[in-house]
Amino acid sequence: MKTIAVSCGDINGIGLEILLKAHPLIASKVNLIYCVHFELLEQASELLQIPLPSDLTPSQCYAPSSPPPPILAGQITQESGRYSFESFILGCKLCENHQAQMLCTLPIHKQAWNLAGIPYLGHTQALSDRYKTEAIMMLGCEKMFVALFSDHIPLSKVSSLIQSKRIYDFLMRLYHLFPQEKYCILGVNPHCGDGGIIGEEDQEIQKAISQANQALQKCIFYGPYPSDCAFIPSKRKEFRVWVAMYHDVGLAPLKALYFDESINVSLGLPILRSSVDHGVAFDIAYQGKAQIESYLNAISFLK
Incomplete structure (x- = not known):
């Protein structure tokens, strides 16, 4: 079985509840290393009135270097922020040291x-800096x-990045990291600029698409495609992967359709990481x- 390191996320949020609820469903399918103090899981179990799974033992928990902070439900604290970061870095180190093959991060x-x-x-920015390579953020199901x-x-700042060479490089990396038969590329301006009347950025996107297809010889x-009609039912029958030029234009329809199912994946890194x-x-x-x-889908993607 694969070994997956799981960082605990912010202990004041829902991460520990998800961990405890999901453990009985996945513990027989993968080996799990939880990057958290076992006593925090005990506290979360008591607060939630969820029984601590009998097969979840202290030996499965690798504790971050900082002492466990108090659980303050729903509160933004420096201590929980520091602890969640140390849990995440511990998960990275476990993968780097080959004690785990993959990393799953809670929020x-x-x-x-x-x-x-x-x-x-x-997480994505931290991973890109740690491994000195720009990770591709991909979300979905x-x-x-x-x-x-x-x-x-x-x-x-988005418009200044819309350059054909940058987009070409991105598309080629994506193809090699997550190969598909076809990808739907979104425009950036309304109506994809209407031939330059509403901005010229989409012409740079078109140039990158042509160059990438030429390089792949297919x-x-x-x-x-204009973003306002790229997710209509006929397009969802035609495509499985979309490329958005910026965050919300791609993720708003994804989360409207599949909020409970979708996951976050970091592509192009020395380690494989997924997240809720x-x-x-x-x-x-x-x-x-x-x-x-x-969370179950994030684990399933890794295994």
Whole structure:
């Protein structure tokens, strides 16, 4: 069986609830190393009134270097931010040392990381810096995956990145990392610019698509398609993977359709990492309401 390291995420959110609920469903299928103090799982079990699984033992827990902070349900704290980052880095090290083959991350809170002095906007940026290569952020499920040409940057900076060489390089990397028969490439302006009347960025996208197809000697990349009609039912029958030029234009339809199912995957790194595609859900933390389907899919993608 594969060994998967699981970082605990922000302990004030729903991460530990998901971990405890899902453990009985996956423990017989993969070897799990939880990057968390066992006593935190015991506390979460008590708070949630969820029995601690009998086969979940201290030997499966590798503790971060910091002492466990108190669980403060739904609160943004420096301590929980620091602890979630150390749990994540421990998971990376376990993969690097070949104690685990893959890493699954539970949700962190970006503001808590900021309070703790962590200089990253999230897991993907931290992974790209650690491994000195730009990870491709891809989210989705079996029915639909969306790869992001740009992810956690201000919208005001997107246009300057829309250059044919950059997009060509991205498309070729994506094809080799996640090969498909065809990809739907989204435009960036309304109506894909209407031939330059509403912006010229889409012409750069078209040039990159043509160059990539020429390099592959077959038509793999299609578009650019206007984003407002790229996810209509007929397109969802035709395509399985979309490429969005920026974050929300691709993820809004994905989450509207498959919020509970979708996962987050980092492509192009020395380690394989997947994650749930949702946040810490502080509003329902320790109320027993957390759904586990995204986490189960993230584990399934890895194994």
